[in-house]
Amino acid sequence: MSSSHQPHRAGDLLFLKRLNRSTILELVRRTPGLTRADIATQAQLTKATVGGGVQSLLEQGWLCEGELQKSSGGRPGRALHLNEQRFAMLGAEVGVHGLRLVACTPSGRVLESLNERLPLSSPEVAAERLAELLQTLMQSPSLDGYHLLGTGIALPGPVAPEDAILRVAPNLGWREVRFLDLLHAHLPRQDTIWVMENEAKSAAFGELYFRTGSIPASLVYISAGTGIGSGMVEGNRLPLLSRGHQGLAGEIGHTVLQPGGLYCHCGNRGCAETLVSGWSIRAALGINEEEDLIEAIQPRLQEPQVQLTLRRAGEALGALILNLHHTQNPSEIVLGGSLVRLGGPFLEPALAYFRDNQARLLSDSRPVPLRVIEDATLVAARGAAAQVLANVIHGSNELL
Amino acid sequence: MSSSHQPHRAGDLLFLKRLNRSTILELVRRTPGLTRADIATQAQLTKATVGGGVQSLLEQGWLCEGELQKSSGGRPGRALHLNEQRFAMLGAEVGVHGLRLVACTPSGRVLESLNERLPLSSPEVAAERLAELLQTLMQSPSLDGYHLLGTGIALPGPVAPEDAILRVAPNLGWREVRFLDLLHAHLPRQDTIWVMENEAKSAAFGELYFRTGSIPASLVYISAGTGIGSGMVEGNRLPLLSRGHQGLAGEIGHTVLQPGGLYCHCGNRGCAETLVSGWSIRAALGINEEEDLIEAIQPRLQEPQVQLTLRRAGEALGALILNLHHTQNPSEIVLGGSLVRLGGPFLEPALAYFRDNQARLLSDSRPVPLRVIEDATLVAARGAAAQVLANVIHGSNELL
DNA sequence: GTAACTTAGTTTTTTCTTTTTACTAAGTGG
DNA sequence: CCACTTAGTAAAAAGAAAAAACTAAGTTAC
Structure with missing residues (x-):
């Protein structure tokens, strides 16, 4: 939401002060255990400025001091952490x-x-x-x-x-x-x-923001459930969410994956959701809205029709992931949502498709990491x- | 390239000064003819700060003073413009x-x-x-x-x-x-x-940056030529290009639009470029690499095969544009590249597809503007x- | 025509934050 | 124990924008 449509912020001294406070807090948030000296180096601020900023952040309860760091031939610095109690x-x-x-x-x-x-x-x-x-x-x-x-x-x-x-x-x-x-x-x-x-x-x-240590420059989260959506966040200094003009950014479930294909709820033909989504799998296997999708499928996993449906859906998901790779090209992809619980018969074809095709354009030895979240409830x-x-x-x- | 991988910039007084200079220059760049008073209002800076900043920008040759504005009951302000001579x-x-x-x-x-x-x-x-x-x-x-x-x-x-x-x-x-x-x-x-x-x-x-007056919050440019690529730029304060982790952002020509479809140059099947691109149209119509595509097609426009090929390609382009709408959702879309010169038989199906399907999810009365650049040479x-x-x-x- | 008013822009003083410099604190190594 | 190194603090100095007071230049009312 952020709102504040003012294109330019006031560049006064208070702004500068807050910018530096926020820089300090952000650095500690990303790499817990930093000392004042570390912050001064990384933020390109003087020791005095950092000292003052840390002081006020300690008083306000944002930070707390931890253990002394190991010394390498000088006075050891004191580790700083986010205050988790306030x-x-x-x-x-x-x-x-x-x-x-x-x-x-x-x-x-x-x-x-x-x-x-x-x-x-x-x-x-x-x-x-x-x-x-x-x-x-x-x-x-x-x-x-x-x-x-x-x-x-x-x-x-x-x-x-x-x-x-x-x-x-x-x-x-x-x-x-x-x-x-x-x-x-x-x-x-x-x-x-x-x-x-x-x-x-x-x-x-959340997946990008709460990461500490080595933080990817950008991340796409794919939410595969009743429908399919995605979100992308990027930006080194302040993480920015790609919302799009009308908030439609990431509506990958309604990207066309099969022109002239089946009709989608939205009225268009061949949307990705007609191939991979909770509702399309239900439709293909005749599973009622009232039943839990996973529970209904579990006992039928040996049926050829179920296997085919899941494989087809998985392949479509793989294509969707590849398409994200070729449009947004995030540093990392995270897959979550209730469909993940369908497991191998669904996930394997998806992962395989992406694995086999993502290096078509670039022969990059380091593939984009794709992480599957088993329990995406929260x-x-x-x-x-x-x-x-x-x-x-x-x-x-x-x-x- | 911008480079400068340092995540945080120094927040000293010089930084503040430069930030304000850049804010002033940026405001004048976007809306030529602004007065010092206008800038002070929009940038939330005091008249004194703006006065000083404008002074130095005038001396460095970035700005120049123009005519007096019309007065509405007070001293008229002096218009400021980018200096176009320096x-x-x-x-x-x-x-x-x-x-x-x-x-x-x-x-x-x-x-x-x-x-x-x-x-x-x-x-x-x-x-x-x-x-x-x-x-x-x-x-x-x-x-x-x-x-x-x-x-x-x-x-x-x-x-x-x-x-x-x-x-x-x-x-x-x-x-x-x-x-x-x-x-x-x-x-x-x-x-x-x-x-x-x-x-x-x-x-x-360039299409976003050189715009003055009402500037879209984000813009996608689609370059349809021998291959198909796109680029997105967004951000209110400083325009940011979506590059992606490996620079692959916007490679829409290699998004899958027809799983199991024709083989693409990249080795995958069903890439958009197999349906719409200079090379796929050449292949479909048997036009040699040496001939100019447009010149070769012009005399054959009445042939049913040509019409069908162009319509199919156009529809694929329309689907691609719709997919961008549902993944990036830019405020404006600009279409350029040599294929634009194929004209109506190619463009009409593309524009029609996007026009007819873009409001499927949102019944937004204001459609996303799509502009076609006739001569995208420069x-x-x-x-x-x-x-x-x-x-x-x-x-x-x-x-x- | 002129006084009152309004808005633009500048000058001067003040305020505030960072830097600079000098210092203290606390470890290592010979 | 003493030089050396690094962390952090304190006081003085520098520099930026804000605030306040001012000048400039128009409009409006009478």
Whole structure:
């Protein structure tokens, strides 16, 4: 969301100060254990400036001091870490089959989570229930003493940038929903940050943002569930989400993969979702909406028709991944979503297709890493929480 | 190339000063005729700061003062413009069929251009000839009195970010070419900026960067010629090119559009280029490499086979554009390249496909603007020059 | 015509943040 | 134990933008 459509920020001294504070905090966040001297080197600031900045970040409770580092012939520096006891963010995902909530620390550690199945319902009902669960989560004992920075909401559909409107959620049957407004009817804003973003984009953000050590320059998260979506985040200094003009960036489920192919829900023909998605697999195998897809397929895995369907779907997913490779070319690809649980018969063809074809153009010896997340339950909710933190650290608010 | 892999820049006072100078220059560049007061409002700086910044930019020759604005009940402000007499950038495109060179002013006005056909040749030969032509261009009388900021080179293939290596140029048969090094064997660096980038990405950059007035938040340029490539540029403050991890971002010609389809040059099956590209159309219609594609087709436009081929290719292009819409979702799409000259029989199906299908997901009343560039001869070269200027204004060099 | 008002831009002083410089702290190695 | 190295702090200096006061140059009301 970030909003703030002002193209240029004021370049005053306060801005400079905050920029340096945010730089320091960001460096420690990425590589825990840094000393003041390390920061001075990496940020190209003087020791004095870093010392002052660290001082104020310690006082505000963002950082805490750790052990003395090993010395290499001089006074040892003192390690700095994110303070894990002071601030927390909430994140929630509104999914097709339920609500997932997390509370996590600035390093991404999950303090508490909730997972509730909820049948398909109206935006109003979902918002009311989510508000209740958020209240519950906030009062959880494991959050005692934490100052809550804000709440991020992940939704299964394109969210218009700047507007905080969920444009459409095909699998929920929602359209043009101002979900945050609905939520605030039951839960006060309370001067904290509220972020609302697409589910796959949130997941992508969290997967990159909470990484420490060697951080990929860019990352694509593919969310394969009832529908198929993706999100891309990149940028070295501040991680930026590719949202697109109308929030449609990453809607790979509706890229054409077979011109003149089957009709898709969206009305076009040959969309990727007609080949690979929860709903297309259900349709091909005659599995009811009420049944759990995975549970229904598990006992039928030996049937040739099931195997063929899964292989075809997997190959289509492989082509989709390859297409992302050739349009966005991320440094890393992460695959999550409920379809991952279909396992080898579905995943192997996908991975094989990408593995065999990704080096067609470039004979690059180092293939792009592709990681499969077995349990992606909390990924999107956690990523929504991540965006709250990023908003605080990089945003123009007064919290830092 | 931008390079400078340092993740964080020093936040000292000089940095702040340069940031504000660059902000001022950027604002005037985007909306010529701004007054100091306008800038102060938009940049959220005080009149005094803007006054000082403008002063130094006037002295350095970046800006010049224009007419008095109309007054609305007070002292009229003085319009500021880019100085078009002082600085210039060179840009060149190495294409499959020849070399194109331009010299242009900071506003993008072309001072001089060269266009030379060159048969397919080695990187060394091309570099030597390009060096000669650059020399010629630099000595052109219309560049008298101009200070040259640098030179940008656009190449028909993926360029690795940070490395200045052309990874591969399929239609030239080149691989792993350090083109700038070859060029510098014949032409000294001379303390100016050198930029090397993919051709479609360069074009995209130039199309966005030289725009004034209402500037789209993001733009995709599609280059449809012998092969098909694209480039995306976005970002409000400083325009950022999506390069991708290995420079493969935008290689839409090798996205799979028909799994199990025809074999592509790259070895994979069903790539978009097997359906729409200069080479696939030649193959379908039996047109020799030596003939000019457009000239060969023109007299045969009434043949049903030609019409069918062009329509099929156009529809594939339409699907490609729709796929970009659903993966990148740019605010604007620009279509250029030699295939544009095929005209209606090719373009109409493409535009119709995109027009009819782009609102499937969102019933957005305002469709994404799609502009066709009739004569894209100089677009990539000009865009390469644009990157030089952007490097000066936003980069960390001392020129500002 | 002129005084009141409005807006543009500059000059001067003040404020604030970083750097510079000098210093203290705390380890290693001969 | 003493030189040496590196980490971090403190006080003085430099430099940038802000704030306030000012001049400049138009319009509007009467």
